[in-house]
Amino acid sequence: MVDTAFTEEQDMLKRSARNFVENECPPEYVREMWENDEGITQEVWNKMAELGWMGLLVPEEYDGIGMSFQDLAVVFEEMGRVPMPGPFFSSVVLGGETIRLAGTEEQKKAVLPGIAMGETRATLxxxxxxxxxSPAGIESVKAEPAADGYAINGIKLFVPDAHTADYIICAARTDEGADPAKGISLFLVDSKTSGLSIELLKTMDGGRKQCEVNFENVAVPESALMGQKGEAWPIISKVADIANAALCMEMVGGMEKSLELTVDYAKTRIAFDQPIGSYQAIKHMCADMMLITESAKSVAYYAAWAVSEDTPDAPEAVSMAKAYCSDTYRKATGDCIQIMGGIGFTWEHDAHLYFKRARCNEHLFGDAAFHKDRLVTMKTSA
Amino acid sequence: MNIVCCIKQVPDTATVIKIDPEEKHIQREGITYIVSPYDEFAVEEALQIKEKLGDTTVTVVTMGPERAKEALRQCFAMGADEGYHLVDDAFDDSDTYATATTLAAAIKKIDFDLIICGKHAVDGDTSQVGAQVAELLDIPQVSMIMKEEINDDKKTAVVNRQLEGGEEVLEVQLPSLWTCQKGLNEPRYPTLKGIMGTKKKPITDFTVSDLGLSPEEVGLLGSKTDVSKMYPPPPRLPGRIVEGEPEEAVKELAKLLREEAKVI
Incomplete structure (x- = not known):
C-alpha cells in the first residue's frame, strides 16, 4: 500500500534536519561555500556525520544505520530549503548507493564504513x-585489459565533487557490441591513482561542485571491478533513479522555501500604498507557485516511496517526478525573481541561489525532456 | 545521580496563533507542537551532566494530552532515558499552581537528586511553575541559571544565575530545582540513532488517582486563577515619517512620543 505519510520518527528527523540546516547553513554560509572549492567546511561535515545522516542508507553490517530511502528523502527536502552546498549528495547517494548495489564484499567492507562515518567520500x-x-553515452571512456587489471582512458564530465572524493566510481566501456547497454562496467578507483587528473568546472550553481575527470592510462587492479564485467548498466540506471528521487526531494524543499520567500515579500513590499500581494497579477502567480509546489511534492514523495520500496513502477515514478520537478522548480524560482523585481535580481538576495540550484538539478541525471521520453518508452514497451 | 527535567509541549513559535470564539483558549487545529525551547536547555544541561558524571539517569516529565508523548520522545531522541506522562482529563485547564501541584506529586514518586526546568514555557510565559514545584517539594530553587558545576560530593553545586547587568554565583544544596536561561547551552540535534531508539524507551502514565490527588486539587478545580479573556495583541500600526527640518522634526517627534504614543 502506498504510504507517503511521515512517521513520528520521520517528523522528528525533519525537525532536526530543519534546525540543523537553518542554524549551520544560513545563506551567508551557503554564499561562502560557493567561493570555497571544498564546498563545505570540515566542521559542518563532521556535525552531519555525527548525526548519522551519512550512514542512513548504509547497512548495519557496514557500520551504517540501514534505514530506508524515505528517511533520507526527509533530509534531502530540508537540505533543499537552504540550498545545501557540499558533497553529501555525491558521497551518500552516488558513491554509497553504487557501492552498496554493485560493490563486492571486499569493496563494501573497505569503503562503506568510511562513507557512513563521513571519513571517506566517493562519487560516480x-x-x-x-x-x-543513456548507455550509448558511455562511449569514450574505455577500460581495457592490462597487466593485473585494467587501464582506463577517457574524459568524464560533470562529475559531482570529484575533486574532494577519495574514491571515484568510473563507468567505463569494456566491450563494444550491438547493444550499448551491454559492455559497461564500473570500477572503484582511488582518486590518488596515477594518471587521474581532476579539474573543477565553473558551473552555474556554486554550491554543487562539478568536475572534469581525465583518465590517462589509469591502472586499476582486477579487484577494482564492481560486479559483473559488462553488466553494470541496470545498476547505473537504478542508482540514477535513486539519485533523481533525492534531487526531486531537494527541489521540493527549494520550491517550498522559494514560495515562502515570495509570499513574505509580496505581503510586505508596498507599491502604490498597497502590499504588492494584494494585486491580482501577483496573487495569481503566488497561487500558481503553491499549486505547482504541492503537486511537485506529491509526485516527489511518491517517487521516494517507490524507490524506497523498490516497486516495479519506481523508474516510472522517478521519471514523472524528475520531469515535473525540473520544470516546476525552474518556473517557481523564476517567478520568485519576477515577483521580487529588482531586488530579486541582485546577488545579495537569496532568490538566485534557488534559481541556480533549479537549473543545475534539472540537468543532472536527465532533464525533463529526457524523462518524458523515457516515460513514453517505458509505457509503450510495457 | 537522577535528574528530572520538567518539559512542556507548546505550539511551534513559527505557528500563527488564533483565539477560539470563547476567548479562553487558543485554537488547536493545524498547530505544530514542539518542546518549549527553554525546556530543551534543561534537557541538554541534564545530558551534559550525565556525560560528565556518568552513572546518571535523565528522566523527563510532562503534563498534557496524549500528543504530549511526542514531546517526551523528542527528549528521548536527544538522549533522555525515561519519561513520565501526567495524562488525565482532570488536568485540563490547570493554571500554574495546579500544574505545579501535579508535577510535584509525580516527582515525589520518582527518585531524584536534581530537577531542571526551562525558565518559562514560551506559550504561557508565566515563569512560575519551576519555583512553585520547588516550594511544594520544599527544596531550594535557583532561577535563570547560566552556568552550573556539581561539586565532587554530589551534594552541592555552584550555580551562576543571571541578574540584570551581571551574574550571581550561588552554592546550592542538592536536591534542588534550577530553571534555565538562554545561553546556558546549545541544545544538541537529535541523532538518527537517538530518533530510532525513541520508541524503545519507557513512558509511564500517571493519572490523577495514580498521583494520590483528588480531582479538586488539579486542573481547573485546583487552580487559583481563572482565564477571564484571551485576545491577540492589537495589530501594529504603520510607522509615520515626521517631515521637515531636523530641528523642527525632532521637536514634533518628541511631542508625538509624549502626547500621542505616551512612551516618554
Whole structure:
C-alpha cells in the first residue's frame, strides 16, 4: 500500500534536519561555500556525520544505520530549503548507493564504513559528451585489459565533487557490441591513482561542485571491478533513479522555501500604498507557485516511496517526478525573481541561489525532456 | 545521580496563533507542537551532566494530552532515558499552581537528586511553575541559571544565575530545582540513532488517582486563577515619517512620543 505519510520518527528527523540546516547553513554560509572549492567546511561535515545522516542508507553490517530511502528523502527536502552546498549528495547517494548495489564484499567492507562515518567520500563518474543519460553515452571512456587489471582512458564530465572524493566510481566501456547497454562496467578507483587528473568546472550553481575527470592510462587492479564485467548498466540506471528521487526531494524543499520567500515579500513590499500581494497579477502567480509546489511534492514523495520500496513502477515514478520537478522548480524560482523585481535580481538576495540550484538539478541525471521520453518508452514497451 | 527535567509541549513559535470564539483558549487545529525551547536547555544541561558524571539517569516529565508523548520522545531522541506522562482529563485547564501541584506529586514518586526546568514555557510565559514545584517539594530553587558545576560530593553545586547587568554565583544544596536561561547551552540535534531508539524507551502514565490527588486539587478545580479573556495583541500600526527640518522634526517627534504614543 502506498504510504507517503511521515512517521513520528520521520517528523522528528525533519525537525532536526530543519534546525540543523537553518542554524549551520544560513545563506551567508551557503554564499561562502560557493567561493570555497571544498564546498563545505570540515566542521559542518563532521556535525552531519555525527548525526548519522551519512550512514542512513548504509547497512548495519557496514557500520551504517540501514534505514530506508524515505528517511533520507526527509533530509534531502530540508537540505533543499537552504540550498545545501557540499558533497553529501555525491558521497551518500552516488558513491554509497553504487557501492552498496554493485560493490563486492571486499569493496563494501573497505569503503562503506568510511562513507557512513563521513571519513571517506566517493562519487560516480558517469556522464561524457552526450548529455543524455543513456548507455550509448558511455562511449569514450574505455577500460581495457592490462597487466593485473585494467587501464582506463577517457574524459568524464560533470562529475559531482570529484575533486574532494577519495574514491571515484568510473563507468567505463569494456566491450563494444550491438547493444550499448551491454559492455559497461564500473570500477572503484582511488582518486590518488596515477594518471587521474581532476579539474573543477565553473558551473552555474556554486554550491554543487562539478568536475572534469581525465583518465590517462589509469591502472586499476582486477579487484577494482564492481560486479559483473559488462553488466553494470541496470545498476547505473537504478542508482540514477535513486539519485533523481533525492534531487526531486531537494527541489521540493527549494520550491517550498522559494514560495515562502515570495509570499513574505509580496505581503510586505508596498507599491502604490498597497502590499504588492494584494494585486491580482501577483496573487495569481503566488497561487500558481503553491499549486505547482504541492503537486511537485506529491509526485516527489511518491517517487521516494517507490524507490524506497523498490516497486516495479519506481523508474516510472522517478521519471514523472524528475520531469515535473525540473520544470516546476525552474518556473517557481523564476517567478520568485519576477515577483521580487529588482531586488530579486541582485546577488545579495537569496532568490538566485534557488534559481541556480533549479537549473543545475534539472540537468543532472536527465532533464525533463529526457524523462518524458523515457516515460513514453517505458509505457509503450510495457 | 537522577535528574528530572520538567518539559512542556507548546505550539511551534513559527505557528500563527488564533483565539477560539470563547476567548479562553487558543485554537488547536493545524498547530505544530514542539518542546518549549527553554525546556530543551534543561534537557541538554541534564545530558551534559550525565556525560560528565556518568552513572546518571535523565528522566523527563510532562503534563498534557496524549500528543504530549511526542514531546517526551523528542527528549528521548536527544538522549533522555525515561519519561513520565501526567495524562488525565482532570488536568485540563490547570493554571500554574495546579500544574505545579501535579508535577510535584509525580516527582515525589520518582527518585531524584536534581530537577531542571526551562525558565518559562514560551506559550504561557508565566515563569512560575519551576519555583512553585520547588516550594511544594520544599527544596531550594535557583532561577535563570547560566552556568552550573556539581561539586565532587554530589551534594552541592555552584550555580551562576543571571541578574540584570551581571551574574550571581550561588552554592546550592542538592536536591534542588534550577530553571534555565538562554545561553546556558546549545541544545544538541537529535541523532538518527537517538530518533530510532525513541520508541524503545519507557513512558509511564500517571493519572490523577495514580498521583494520590483528588480531582479538586488539579486542573481547573485546583487552580487559583481563572482565564477571564484571551485576545491577540492589537495589530501594529504603520510607522509615520515626521517631515521637515531636523530641528523642527525632532521637536514634533518628541511631542508625538509624549502626547500621542505616551512612551516618554
Amino acid at each position: 563518474a558517469l556522464m561524457e559528451c552526450d548529455p543524455l543519460l
